[in-house]
Amino acid sequence: MGNADYAYPSTNMRCAHQVAIPPPQPFFESLKSSLKETFFPDDPLRQFKNQPKSKRFILALQYIFPILEWGPRYSFEFLKADLVAGITIACLAIPQGISYAKLANLPPILGLYSSFVPPLVYAMMGSSRDLAVGTVAVASLLTASMLGGEVNANENPKLYLHLAFTATFFAGIFQASLGILRLGFLVDFLSHATIVGFMAGAATVVCLQQLKGILGLVNFTHKTDLVSVMTSVFQQTHKWRWESVVLGCCFLFYLILTKHLSKKRPKLFWISAMAPLTSVILGSLLVYLTHAEKHGVQVIGHLKKGLNPPSFEYLVFGSEYLSLTLKTGIVTGIIALAEGIAVGRSFAMFKNYHIDGNKEMIAFGMMNLAGSCTSCYLTTGPFSRSAVNFNAGCKTAVSNIVMAMAVMITLLLLTPLFHYTPIVVLSSIIIAAMLGLIDYEAAIHLFHVDKFDFIICMSAYIGVVFGSVEIGLVIAVAISLLRVLLFIARPRTFVLGNLPDSMIYRGVEQYPVANNVPGVLILAIGSPIYFANSSYLRERISRWVDEEEDKLKSSEETSLQYVILDMSSVGNIDTSGISLLEELKKKLERRGLKLVLANPDAEVMKKLNKSKFIELLGHEWICLTVGEAVGACNFMLHSCKPKPKTDENETWDNNV
Incomplete structure (x- = not known):
């Protein structure tokens, strides 16, 4: 029976409280309020209110260069802590930089260049106290995969190098623009599940790529998918070098053992941090004393002395490869931002301080712009290096300056010592670092908590491993966006x-x-x-x-x-x-x-x-x-x- 069958009393029944109607607001005021909440949720201008002009100028400089804010309060106690942390991460940064440059199909010296200029820029402009700046494996792999698809690094190394500088330039422009325009929320579309799957897939692909160095192979596929890599490996079984395999397995075991020991006893973190450098030293001595380079063990070879040469004149803007470098710059820039900001926020949470995501984007963008003009390729805040910096007791971003100074000394004086460094040791260092990015526990947690997130994670992983890094990323983001649309629709x-x-x-x-x-x-x-x-x-x-x-x-x-x-x-x-x-x-x-x-x-x-x-x-x-x-x-x-x-x-x- 419906209401049509009833006669209501004449008394007009009302709820106990009336719902208020807000006063009308002009359209442009409403639009301004919405835009402010979208792009300026942290209200960065609040510190400038009710301040004289001279004070506003100083505050503006401190906002752009945070070092001017905390620098005057810097103490000798902080310096002692940052010196220890900076030297410790330099021991990790030098071998990692050389390794990741090889992964990107770039000259090894670029890995050292990229650990000198960008950390200095970040120390002045970054808001994180714990982030240690440098090259990362995933961005290196992306660079090799995207640029190598159209330009062979072995056949045309000069053009490939110029394209890498140009892609880094575009990545810096893109990152800085996101920060200046307050568009940092776009990075949030890379969900936690997407990043877990993508990072694990990229780590798996990077490990597979290192089979070339472990097995001592000279010719290897330029594709990154599992089928192509395994086909290339097993088609060349007659070219495997047992000397390289033995050397690689021994150093890989040593690196994994030191990492396990540091996890069991956190106070011994320095053992894991020093392990890559000691591996390089031991490997170089072994090759030098036994002349293993004459028996199939490949070495780095000559690294020229000197600081970063300028590279602005090598940027390629008007060629047929402009769209390629632009696409590479945007994709690698997004991945670098997602990793760097996530790492910075994680360590800031441990020490109970806040980092500004948009300021971080500007800092990343400016250091990559400066890097592209000084013979560097893409840099960000890698987790492994930042974790060592954190555990070493860093207090401020001065640890990045100390690391850069250590790299500078290496570039000026010590590069000839790396001549006999075996490629297989670099491959072992990369594999040991990548195993930590395969977070199977996080995937299991996603499966128990949210099956849809687990599907996103596995889609990203499968797409990267069986397709390519770009395909995996596109699949994961597409499924994440589909989920958002389903929530709305x-x-x-x-x-x-x-x-x-x-x-x-x-x-x-x-x-x-x-x-x-x-x-x-x-x-x-x-x-x-x-x-x-x-x-x-x-x-x-x-x-x-x-x-x-x-x-x-x-x-x-x-x-x-x-x-x-x-x-x-x-x-x-x-x-x-x-x-x-x-x-x-x-x-x-x-x-x-x-x-x-x-x-x-x-x-x-x-x-x-x-x-x-x-x-x-x-x-x-x-x-x-x-x-x-x-x-x-x-x-x-x-x-x-x-x-x-x-x-x-x-x-x-x-x-x-």
């Missing part, structure tokens, strides 16, 4: 019930003890109402009403009279959503039911008022809480009287 709606002896209303699925209110269907909508989900909500609410009426008819309980929509989670609504409410109201009235809204948001009330929907529904049917809405409905249910039947009523009933 298919918002959750659920029935609310009353918890016994309370005025609290909760979902009946979550709380089976919650009681349904006789004659009243209470539905909660779990997201804003937009054009993308209005059609779905229309059909879903209609189904809820049909199911409730069928259930009441079969149980012969009080017939349905009211439908209450809990709007607590509806933060916004567009014109399609308003049309949905108008259509829903008409549809319910044709069935003899009354629509009631509970707790709509200020923005929603503003739009409902402008669209005249409040007048159409009646302000008395918009309540502050679900409890008040239920109270109003119960009052009407107990106050209404049956209408006397008339021919006109019978005709109306038949029409309904």
